[in-house]
Amino acid sequence: SVPLTLGALGVVFGDIGTSPLYAFQQVFVGDSPMAPASASVYGVLSLIFWTLTLVVSVKYVLIAMRADNDGEGGIMALAALTQRHVYRHKGVAAGLMLLGVVGASLFYGDSMITPAVSVMSAVEGLEVVDPDLAVLVIPLSVVILLALFGVQRWGTARLGAAFGPVMLLWFGCIGVLGLLSVLQTPEVLRSISPTYAVAFLTGSPMTAFFALGSVILCVTGAEALYADMGHFGRSRIRRAWFVITAPALYLNYLGQGALVLRDADAADNPFYKLVPGALMLPMVVLATLATVIASQAVITGAFSMTQQAIRLHYLPRLTVLHTSARARGQIYVPAVNWMLMIAVIGLVIGFRDSSNLASAYGLAVSGTFFITTCLIIVVARTRWRTPARILIPGAVLFLAIDGAFVAANLTKIDHGGWFPLAVAAVIFT
8 A cells, every 4th residue: 555655656746746846936927927015925825725726625535436337437438427327418428528528638738748747847947956957858758758658668667666756855845945944934834724714815916816817826836746546546646645645735835925025025036936946956967857757647637538538439449568467457558658758848849938838727627627527526516416505506516617717817818828728729629
């Protein structure tokens, strides 16, 4: 159980685990930058805390992972599950399945953007060490990505065994860095109260609306977490999330907020400015390793999604290689691997900056979240027989959260948001 939980840590949580590199920073340096005033810092931290709690811990880890299709997770598995219970209503069944196909198509766009933005955001740490090293960001990112896609044939089990200890070290480091900063400014813990998020949303609605487009970056990888369920199983993923990943993320985001409260100028790169100068270069190396691993969650998720789509006859037959003699969910799809590699390298060369890519990121993520919520509501009503008095308030809450994120990210279509929509349109067709 322990090695498999460690393997899940290395494969499943890399994406969401490296979001502190850019999520909090993007609010203050993105397309609609916000001044790092005290009230806005508390408001953003509160939004991040409750987004992680409600979207990841509650919706995905506790609720969505109950909805598995023969052990498989992800939006295609969820759509297939809904069909089993509404098959008598052919129009409804067809509509739900098409909704699942749209969500899966958006997930492929996410799978292309994640490796590019994750690796670039880490390699850009070289600019903090020495601005003259900025010229190395693009070529080094391309080399790292080529290596990442080249090792996929080894299989999830071997990659998890190799990546797990690195991610354990990563979460330990970011948690400690955040804790040390929080101890210097303990009043930042006030932001845990949802009243700060509500005050921010109601007091500065337009500012908060645009901030939501960046806040969603803290939960990138949540859909991949669900899609990867077939590789490791729900219990190991839940254990790794609640025991290791979630505490480290909470501490690091609070630590970044505490740093900006002490020094507003740190808002341009709060993650790396948490790191003592002597440890900067080792941290850049560790962050680069972690972000390479971050891409693993969506890559393996894309493999699982493809296999499910083939089974449901929504994709033509492709070669699917099983990489484990004991876990049937651990697979490798060569055609998807190489197509993703070409797309990701094209994105790195075309966008040339992680901030530009982050703008394109949110729309794919928020669109998939919204569709997943719609399908979970159907499963909750038809399969779990959830009473209306519980289902309706829950549905309203999660649809409101996901709808707000979608609306905020629609404003970024001109800043790269068109890319996941174009990818989704092609794959859907």
